[in-house]
Amino acid sequence: MALRHAVLAALLDGEFSGYQLAKGFDIGVANFWHALPQQLYAELSRLEGEGLVAGREVVQEGRPNKRMFHVTEAGLAELERFAATPAKPSFIRDDLLVKVQAVDGIDPAPVIAQLQERAAVAEAKAEVLGKLLVRLRGEADEGEFLRTGRRIGPYLTCRRGLAFERETYDWCLRTAEILRQRVVTVRSGE
Amino acid sequence: MALRHAVLAALLDGEFSGYQLAKGFDIGVANFWHALPQQLYAELSRLEGEGLVAGREVVQEGRPNKRMFHVTEAGLAELERFAATPAKPSFIRDDLLVKVQAVDGIDPAPVIAQLQERAAVAEAKAEVLGKLLVRLRGEADEGEFLRTGRRIGPYLTCRRGLAFERETYDWCLRTAEILRQRVVTVRSGE
DNA sequence: TCAGAGTACTCATTTTGTTGAGTATGCAAT
DNA sequence: ATTGCATACTCAACAAAATGAGTACTCTGA
Known part of the structure; x- marks a missing residue:
């Protein structure tokens, strides 16, 4: 389950909404971990539920409100733990x-x-x-x-x-x- | 669902059993499509059910019998069809x-x-x-x-x-x- | 004024992939 | 004699990823 860690890693660069991640994922983290918007939203909710990220509602005018997320202490600790577990071998799948x-x-x-x-x-x-x-x-x-x-x-x-x-x-x-x-x-x- | 097509492609080289595929997959086709033995066995059964591969029982002495599979006409047609549908973009996932x-x-x-x-x-x-x-x-x-x-x-x-x-x-x-x-x-x- | 595109999400379902535990037999080394 | 490895598979359960179908509101251009 590395999508969660990819999301955490992406959030190290600051605060992002699910929508922003879904866009930006294509150029940044998506080079090595592709995900659909739906997956990102779901993962962010789960991460929030586990306290690994924290979100805040940003009220906007002229467009829907959004939720901006950042990594918490616990999230950073989880990344640390993940980085220390042996990596699985990778392969091309094409x-x-x-x-x-x-x-x-x-x-x-x-x-x-x-x-x-x-x-x-x-x-x-x-x-x-x-x-x-x-x-x-x-x-x-x-x-x-x-x-x-x-x-x-x-x-x-x-x-x-x-x-x-x-x-x-x-x-x-x-x-x-x-x-x-x-x-x-x-x-x-x- | 490209595992089935990877299996069909692997079987173009001759007749193989699930076990042989599971071994050989690591050096040949597995460079671009990794799969566990269980998946291969399951996929072969499914392909056989759909008539895309045909199997024959090979009775052996001193070791368990095995089922050798080869691609059928229909299987080749399926590969042909697959090759003609647009490929999905690939990405590293690591x-x-x-x-x-x-x-x-x-x-x-x-x-x-x-x-x-x-x-x-x-x-x-x-x-x-x-x-x-x-x-x-x-x-x-x-x-x-x-x-x-x-x-x-x-x-x-x-x-x-x-x-x-x-x-x-x-x-x-x-x-x-x-x-x-x-x-x-x-x-x-x- | 109406279609289309962008922002920002949600929910449900299906398809794939992974993990773990078995079964059964024979051969070779300790 | 028994452990361990190789052959050759099967079954069940679970986790992860992909697909499809919405919702709702706004801005822009024809």
């Missing part, structure tokens, strides 16, 4: 890889198309993450920031996400190219 | 990244230890995948194999897995080093 695995038995055309599309998505995501990196370190150069910055967690995970997206981009394009070449080869009666 | 994200608020020592451990796991996995790559392409050089081999799906996904593990390895070591340096910096009263 539809598209399943399709590529099966590509020898089926029509490669839709797989090629999806690889192309995925490459574009990965490129766009890489750009967003690259910009986020710049924003996170501010003025300082990277080495300096990593040595002395006081909030480097998001920076470090963002670097991982960026490397992943770049890797995805490269692999998708190379794989698509290989499959395209084979279609040509087979057609020319190799 | 405990350890959550911990790194939170590292500014907690004790970094256990996080550093887990990064080190994860690097070792990734290195070992990368080596296994590297060997698998060599085994899959056999005598041929890579370019030749990719152009003319008749079963390249597993090779292509294996390359992705290898790149991922290498990336994980690098990131873990670099991140651990950065965190270690900071501990020193803080201690020396920066």
Whole structure:
């Protein structure tokens, strides 16, 4: 059950509402823990019930009120406890890889198309993450920031996400190219 | 529901029992779709019920009988259909990244230890995948194999897995080093 | 003025994934 | 002789994640 911890980690950056998390999750924490809005709302309620986060109602005009949450002492202690328990091994879990695995038995055309599309998505995501990196370190150069910055967690995970997206981009394009070449080869009666 | 398709894709390589899949899943398809033995057995039964795979009982001596499964025509058609439906975006989902994200608020020592451990796991996995790559392409050089081999799906996904593990390895070591340096910096009263 | 998009959520259900405990047999080492 | 490991599975219960369908109000543009 790491969604709760992902939420706690995200709330280390300040006060957020469920709605804000649901938006921001896509660029920040969502690089390594994706969740739907409904899950976030539910998790925040549960965390509040357990006293790991505290919420306050913010009355707004011209738009619905919202609840802003922050981590409590108990929440921080829970994060601490979580960080000290052994991590589970991670793995990629991806539809598209399943399709590529099966590509020898089926029509490669839709797989090629999806690889192309995925490459574009990965490129766009890489750009967003690259910009986020710049924003996170501010003025300082990277080495300096990593040595002395006081909030480097998001920076470090963002670097991982960026490397992943770049890797995805490269692999998708190379794989698509290989499959395209084979279609040509087979057609020319190799 | 891509587990079923991962199983179908795995069965493209021949006939396997649930037990064999449960073992082999760790090195082949499991690079992008992890599953516990129980899930595989259950999925195979379901697939058999739907006629997407067919099983036959193999009587053995000195050990329990087993059921060997292969993909049927209908199963292949299902894979074809699956490959043609748009892929969902993928993302990393990883405990350890959550911990790194939170590292500014907690004790970094256990996080550093887990990064080190994860690097070792990734290195070992990368080596296994590297060997698998060599085994899959056999005598041929890579370019030749990719152009003319008749079963390249597993090779292509294996390359992705290898790149991922290498990336994980690098990131873990670099991140651990950065965190270690900071501990020193803080201690020396920066 | 009315459709559409944005803010801010809730509730219910289903689908997946995980955990834990069994069953049964044979082989090899202690 | 008995422990422990490998083969080959099954069943039940639970936790987590994904899906779908709302609610309600406001602002903006056609």
